[in-house]
Amino acid sequence: MQTYKIPLVPGPVSVPQKYREAYLTDYGSSDVEDEFFALLSDNISLLRRVLKTKNDVAIGSGEAMSALWGAMKSLVGPGDKFLTISNGLFGHGFGEMAEALGARVEYLEAPDGEFVTAEQTRRKISEFGPDFISAVHCETPSGLLNPLAEIAPAVAESGAIFIVDFVASALGADVRVDEWGIDIGLLGSQKCLSILPDIHATTVSERAWKRAARVNYAGYDALLPWKNVLKTKAMPYTHNWHANKAMNLSLKDSLEEGLENGFRRHEEAAALCRRRAKEMGLSLYAKDEKLSSPTVTAIMIPDGWTWEELDAEFRKEGLAVGGSWGKLAGKVFRIGHMGSQANAELVKRGMDVVEKVISKKL
CATH class of the missing domain: 3.40.640.10 (Type I PLP-dependent aspartate aminotransferase-like (Major domain))
Structure with missing residues (x-):
């Protein structure tokens, strides 16, 4: 572990x-x-x-x-x-x-x-x-x-x-x-x-x-x-x-905290995650961003990468994210901004790593 x-x-x-x-x-x-x-x-x-x-x-x-x-x-x-x-x-x-x-x-x-x-x-x-x-x-x-x-x-x-x-x-x-x-x-x-x-x-x-x-x-x-x-x-x-x-x-x-404040904290962390992903040229799995969850974001794995390669590079930088299962296995990686992890600063640090890693094959 x-x-x-x-x-x-x-x-x-x-x-x-x-x-x-x-x-x-x-x-x-x-x-x-x-x-x-x-x-x-x-x-x-x-x-x-x-x-x-x-x-x-x-x-x-x-x-x-x-x-x-x-x-x-x-x-x-x-x-x-x-x-x-x-x-x-x-x-x-x-x-x-x-x-x-x-x-x-x-x-x-x-x-x-x-x-x-x-x-x-x-x-x-x-x-x-x-x-x-x-x-x-x-x-x-x-x-x-x-x-x-x-x-x-x-x-x-x-x-x-x-x-x-x-x-x-x-x-x-x-x-x-x-x-x-x-x-x-x-x-x-x-x-x-x-x-x-x-x-x-x-x-x-x-x-x-x-x-x-x-x-x-x-x-x-x-x-x-x-x-x-x-x-x-x-x-x-x-x-x-x-x-x-x-x-x-x-x-x-x-x-x-207040339920509405908690929902807002999750939405803000999710919005930051999605914005940074799109700025990197990455695509979201959700066809309509209105369906994007405030607790987890699924991002399509970029061309030139496999999930295994991406996961290994993230872990070298101290970042742990999720893959997926079923028909999405190997097609998306997922950022979990929920509960204690619905934190804008934490998400920013995570997305900084994502940008650093994917830039290696641009």
């Missing part, structure tokens, strides 16, 4: 010392201590404020993918009609998960670097009649922030359960769970929360709970056992007290 002078990987992000210190306290057992349940309750209240929801929030241990799989297995079953709205790896992955669970899946795919329109969404819903609709707010591998508010009315009219991944957008961009009609919303810790990848949160609407009760999935990652955990104080497993404390610190810091 190596620590880099200029950390701009799009998650897991650099963890501030204040949050790392939360792991140094020798906490008791989360199963029996009232103090832990007070902390858990506070985190739930803070997340409701941040995500603009009155829905329940289930906080569990594990990286964000465990929340995603747990929610899918808790609600989706054989024969269910599942519509995946996709313009990237994670969006498409929702459908693949649903297929693995026996659902009848159809995909509404957007062209490269774009997102589907409300009319396309309505038409597909009318043709298919889905029980579930999934979408990703921030497609991290492609640096796109998808305008979910534009398709939300069509989803609401359909009556389908709406499942949304906002792992890489929440706290870096506005997320409105109730206004957008999100029944299941997924949040990870290692992006804008800027803590370790060991805790997650799921927002759950009442009708999503009813669906979970009908499916009654009983796996270790099941969602249903978290429904009344604050009342029963009977958790499905021993919780991560340390991570909950770190989450509490991060959420309070975000609210103290």
